Amino acid sequence: MSLIQVENVTKTFHSTSEEVTPISNLDLVVEKGEFVVLMGPSGSGKTTLLHMLAGIDRPTKGVVRVAGEEVSAMSPSQLARWRTRAVGYVFQQYNLIPVLTAFENVEVPLLLLRLSRAEREKKISTALAAVGLSDRAHHLPRQLSGGQQQRVAIARAIVADPVVVFADEPTGNLDRNAAKMTMEMLRRLVDEFGKTLVMVTHDPVAAQAADRIVHLDKGQIVTEATHA
Ligand SMILES: Nc1ncnc2c1ncn2[C@@H]1O[C@H](COP(=O)(O)OP(=O)(O)OP(=O)(O)O)[C@@H](O)[C@H]1O
Ligand SMILES: [Mg+2]
Numbered sequence: 001m002s003l004i005q006v007e008n009v010t011k012t013f014h015s016t017s018e019e020v021t022p023i024s025n026l027d028l029v030v031e032k033g034e035f036v037v038l039m040g041p042s043g044s045g046k047t048t049l050l051h052m053l054a055g056i057d058r059p060t061k062g063v064v065r066v067a068g069e070e071v072s073a074m075s076p077s078q079l080a081r082w083r084t085r086a087v088g089y090v091f092q093q094y095n096l097i098p099v100l101t102a103f104e105n106v107e108v109p110l111l112l113l114r115l116s117r118a119e120r121e122k123k124i125s126t127a128l129a130a131v132g133l134s135d136r137a138h139h140l141p142r143q144l145s146g147g148q149q150q151r152v153a154i155a156r157a158i159v160a161d162p163v164v165v166f167a168d169e170p171t172g173n174l175d176r177n178a179a180k181m182t183m184e185m186l187r188r189l190v191d192e193f194g195k196t197l198v199m200v201t202h203d204p205v206a207a208q209a210a211d212r213i214v215h216l217d218k219g220q221i222v223t224e225a226t227h228a
Pocket of ligand 1: 013014015020022040041042043044045046047048049
């Protein structure tokens with residue numbers, strides 16, 4: 001069975017003046033261990049789709065299943081619990097907590113799980129080592145470069161050992177070198193740690209790291225290209 005199954009999903013936002021339907025009747029399947037990139041023009045519904053896959057938002061119509069669980073049918077509190085154990089999410093703006101060190105930022109998702117302090121420390125050290133930042137554990141975000149901050153955010157996304165990692169324009173704020181390093185880290189999550197990764201990007205160079213590129217336009221998948 002595929003890890004992610006999106007069946008006939010539509011998302012409509014209602015506001016007082018108008019209705020927007022960024023995703024309509026969309027089908028998508030992602031296999032376990034696959035690295036899929038979503039590309040498409042601004043406003044084509046990429047973030048909206050990622051939010052529904054990650055259980056941050058629910059579809060108006062249709063079904064989203066992840067690892068056999070029907071995410072689209074969960075209540076808000078079920079979704080919150082599910083996200084904690086199953087999902088890692090990397091944002092364009094890193095979203096680190098400025099008053100916490102790298103170590104403490106990576107610790108945050110673990111505080112929602114029942115773990116001893118020793119178990120937490122082991123997982124945090126492993127995650128920071130995986131992104132090459134063991135020597136920056138006690139730095140605050142402002143003492144780190146943008147690329148290093150994004151690697152802390154990746155460590156935070158994987159520390160609870162989620163089944164799937166989502167990333168929304170993770171290299172959007174980075175220069176070419178830092179973007180390249182970030183992409184190498186993300187590729188390693190798939191190759192060495194067996195994670196499944198769905199990433200949104202505008203950057204054709206970053207997209208080259210993927211196994212498959214899915215193009216969205218006006219809420220529909222327009223073409224899918226598979227890399228060798
Ligand atoms: N919470 C919301 N309420 C109302 N409209 C929304 C909401 N979220 C997104 N939209 C609308 O849905 C459409 C798709 O937005 P989305 O953020 O998914 O685009 P995107 O492909 O991620 O674009 P970008 O590349 O600029 O990030 C846009 O027209 C946006 O204004
Ligand atoms: Mg977006």
